Amino acid sequence: MALPGDPLYDTAALRAIEASALAGQADPAILMQRAGRAGWQMARRCWPDARRIAVVCGPGNNGGDGYVLALQALQAGMDVRVVRLESQAPRTEAAQAMCAAFETAGGRIVHFDGALPAADLVIDALFGIGLSRAPDDATTALIEAISGHGAPVLALDTPSGLSADRGSVAGAAVVATRTLQFLAPQLGLRTGDGPDHAGALSLDTLGIARTCVTDARPAARRVDTHDLAHWLKPRRRNAHKGRHGRVLCIGGDHSTGGAVLLAAGAALRAGAGLVEVATQGAHVAPLLARWPEAMVRRTDNVSALAGAFEAADVVALGPGLGRGAWGHTLFEETLDAATANDRPLVLDADALNLLAARPRTLPAGVVLTPHPGEAARLLGVDTADIQRDRPAAVRALAARWNAVVVLKGAGSLVCAPGGVPWLIDAGNPGMATGGMGDVLTGIIAALRAQGHGAEDAAVCAALLHAVAGDRAAAQGGERGLLPGDLIDILRACANPGAHA
Ligand SMILES: NC(=O)C1=CN([C@@H]2O[C@H](COP(=O)(O)OP(=O)(O)OC[C@H]3O[C@@H](n4cnc5c(N)ncnc54)[C@H](O)[C@@H]3O)[C@@H](O)[C@H]2O)[C@@H](O)CC1
Numbered sequence: 001m002a003l004p005g006d007p008l009y010d011t012a013a014l015r016a017i018e019a020s021a022l023a024g025q026a027d028p029a030i031l032m033q034r035a036g037r038a039g040w041q042m043a044r045r046c047w048p049d050a051r052r053i054a055v056v057c058g059p060g061n062n063g064g065d066g067y068v069l070a071l072q073a074l075q076a077g078m079d080v081r082v083v084r085l086e087s088q089a090p091r092t093e094a095a096q097a098m099c100a101a102f103e104t105a106g107g108r109i110v111h112f113d114g115a116l117p118a119a120d121l122v123i124d125a126l127f128g129i130g131l132s133r134a135p136d137d138a139t140t141a142l143i144e145a146i147s148g149h150g151a152p153v154l155a156l157d158t159p160s161g162l163s164a165d166r167g168s169v170a171g172a173a174v175v176a177t178r179t180l181q182f183l184a185p186q187l188g189l190r191t192g193d194g195p196d197h198a199g200a201l202s203l204d205t206l207g208i209a210r211t212c213v214t215d216a217r218p219a220a221r222r223v224d225t226h227d228l229a230h231w232l233k234p235r236r237r238n239a240h241k242g243r244h245g246r247v248l249c250i251g252g253d254h255s256t257g258g259a260v261l262l263a264a265g266a267a268l269r270a271g272a273g274l275v276e277v278a279t280q281g282a283h284v285a286p287l288l289a290r291w292p293e294a295m296v297r298r299t300d301n302v303s304a305l306a307g308a309f310e311a312a313d314v315v316a317l318g319p320g321l322g323r324g325a326w327g328h329t330l331f332e333e334t335l336d337a338a339t340a341n342d343r344p345l346v347l348d349a350d351a352l353n354l355l356a357a358r359p360r361t362l363p364a365g366v367v368l369t370p371h372p373g374e375a376a377r378l379l380g381v382d383t384a385d386i387q388r389d390r391p392a393a394v395r396a397l398a399a400r401w402n403a404v405v406v407l408k409g410a411g412s413l414v415c416a417p418g419g420v421p422w423l424i425d426a427g428n429p430g431m432a433t434g435g436m437g438d439v440l441t442g443i444i445a446a447l448r449a450q451g452h453g454a455e456d457a458a459v460c461a462a463l464l465h466a467v468a469g470d471r472a473a474a475q476g477g478e479r480g481l482l483p484g485d486l487i488d489i490l491r492a493c494a495n496p497g498a499h500a
């Protein structure tokens with residue numbers, strides 16, 4: 001069956017796509033011509049009333065695209081200025097040719113002196129996928145002038161200064177109104193800082209053969225609401241509760257009982273057949289009052305759980321576990337028992353911190369759900385290192401722990417060892433609330449219990465979580481969004497097709 005989602009590419013893959021598209025082409029500048037023309041058509045379509053066009057050109061082929069666009073605009077009778085730093089005259093042969101053609105046609109080039117000319121539209125053709133270092137002071141001033149101009153900004157290929165691979169910004173990057181990507185979609189525009197800089201996204205494949213793209217290895221696959229149906233099929237009519245799996249949630253030390261309550265509720269609403277909770281004695285009654293469908297027991301260690309552990313199809317460990325003696329004991333004993341009984345595990349929150357502090361080999365099929373801070377501890381680096389290159393971080397985590405990893409945060413990434421990461425860019429800032437991760441853990445456990453493999457359960461759960469967050473935010477706004485609001489709406493989202 002075809003994989004769900006849309007592939008996204010990094011710079012290496014885009015270079016390979018370009019090389020295969022150009023193989024056998026007599027004119028290597030053909031793609032630049034098409035890119036500049038596509039940019040001008042997009043500008044006309046989106047801003048038909050713009051008459052004064054400022055085109056900021058850099059020294060590479062992205063600048064070359066800008067000169068082609070500038071010539072097109074000039075020939076259409078617009079008032080066009082190309083603006084560049086004095087030190088950034090075109091350096092590639094193709095860009096030099098496009099610049100010469102613009103000048104020959106009477107086009108004007110001005111050097112940036114701290115301000116851009118008055119314009120109805122600014123074209124950002126400073127850097128594309130060839131960005132290789134943080135911009136210096138003069139370049140930063142130019143980037144800030146583009147973003148602060150006030151007119152709409154159309155970025156060609158990439159908002160200048162943003163890493164097309166990682167979605168990170170070293171120093172400064174253009175904030176565009178729209179970005180027109182060339183050849184194939186870039187991962188960096190969809191993760192990290194990318195969405196805040198790219199604005200609306202468009203793609204022009206520049207007329208290349210489809211196989212040039214399909215032969216390249218994607219850097220990630222992006223899944224969205226409509227992909228839920230790939231995993232969440234209608235149930236068989238003769239279903240019974242035993243068929244939908246049994247989840248055991250372990251956690252909720254004193255003062256953090258709500259975490260395991262949320263995980264259990266999410267597991268129920270994501271369709272687990274049976275949910276059992278092992279927690280501190282004080283939480284048994286409140287948990288039963290909120291979720292009478294759950295089986296709740298007090299526990300001090302796994303031997304007290306014997307039967308529950310063996311009956312469970314999946315064990316979720318971590319929500320509210322804490323790092324005290326109680327959490328420590330349950331952590332060690334659950335991992336021993338899961339290894340001995342071959343039970344799939346979902347590890348979250350303090351189970352991840354305990355794992356980082358006491359590394360051990362994990363049994364097969366584990367799902368880890370770190371936020372960037374937990375991810376940093378699991379790799380022994382700083383949180384900033386994780387955020388600088390989230391795609392590399394999720395791959396490294398999956399390889400280091402031989403587990404499926406959900407790296408949470410804006411643009412969540414899910415990766416199996418040696419695999420291509422999945423990107424979930426649904427979700428919203430309202431979801432940055434304590435307890436949201438517990439809901440995700442419960443959903444993963446429920447899907448795992450219903451028979452999905454570790455990777456399928458993790459990516460589908462992360463998507464379902466984000467979609468539920470967006471639906472809940474659409475109803476009542478982002479500020480004040482609570483994990484419980486997601487649980488309330490989860491059922492509607494977990495039955496795609498039933499509620500069109
Ligand atoms: N790769 C492709 O498939 C195609 C590329 N085209 C365009 O060409 C772009 C790639 O061209 P290039 O490889 O020439 O790269 P860029 O034009 O993106 O930038 C590279 C140039 O900028 C300089 N540079 C990089 N970072 C800098 C910094 N921080 N401060 C100052 N200078 C810096 C480099 O020394 C080099 O001269 C694409 O993004 C796209 O816009 C299009 O013409 C058509 C197809």
Ligand SMILES: [K+]
Pocket residue numbers: 062124125126127128155156157158159160
């Ligand atoms: K650009």
